[in-house]
Amino acid sequence: MKITAAHIAAAIEEEAPLSYQESYDNAGFCVGRPDTGINAVLLCVDVTEAVLEEAVRLGANMIVSHHPVIFHGLKKITGATYVERIVAQAIKHNVVLYAAHTNMDSASRGVSRVMAQQLGLRDITVLSPRESSAQSGFGAVGDLPDPLAAPVFFDSLKRAFGVLCVRHSALLPGKVRRVAVCGGSGAFLLHDAIASGAQCFVSADLKYHDFFNADGHIIMADIGHYESEKCVLSIFYELLTKKIPNFAFRITEAGLNPVYYY
DSSP states (O other): OOOBHHHHHHHHHHHSOGGGSOTTOOOEEEESOTTOBOSOEEEESSOOHHHHHHHHHHTOOEEEESSOSOOSOOSOOSSSSHHHHHHHHHHHTTOEEEEOOHHHHTSTTSHHHHHHHHTTOEEEEEEEEETTEEEEEEEEEEEEEEEEOHHHHHHHHHHHHTOSOOEEOOOOSSOEEEEEEEEEEOGGGHHHHHHTTOSEEEEEOOOHHHHHHTTTTOEEEEOOHHHHHTTHHHHHHHHHHHHSOSSOEEEOSSOOOSOOOO
């Protein structure tokens, strides 16, 4: 059977329906037609020029990313920005660009649940469930097998996510047992994390004033946006190879964290 871009999208959307995406998002097809026959698929967090060049070199004429390359409306394609150049090159080489973003974040087996599993949390539940389903929604919360002093827990965070440093709010008395997580920008879930009884909330993109909002109720830990969402690559790979076996799905080797640490 000929595999089309629509088949790839349908496999993802069974787990992460487009109806799950937030109103500001642009998940789904960004470039290309759903009926395009697909030779191979490259999986990435972000579509960059290097990732697109990798796809062309490998003969992969579809890229599935977590973040949509077209997030805000494009009024022109002149090559002045990296987004314009990627779109132009994708069209030139007939490469389909598809993204599963906030819909994959809130899927029942989405980014936050896998984060919780990476930390070895037990009895994992959704932190902020969708009204239509308690099994899907944003964030996840669970318990560590054994309570850990915060510095020891931070060491486990660094190992689990390949993090060089952890930005955090003031430490609190006692040990960390219950942990809430949210991949990507999760400050909006702070009150849910506190209400869950978690001693620590792990997320990314926390701003200066967000740390004040912890207000002695919880420890906030920022591990970095890319670091918190890199697990989406394994989610894509496992989901797609299970639903469409014996097909060429490859994880990018060119897609890297755009944030560097000195």
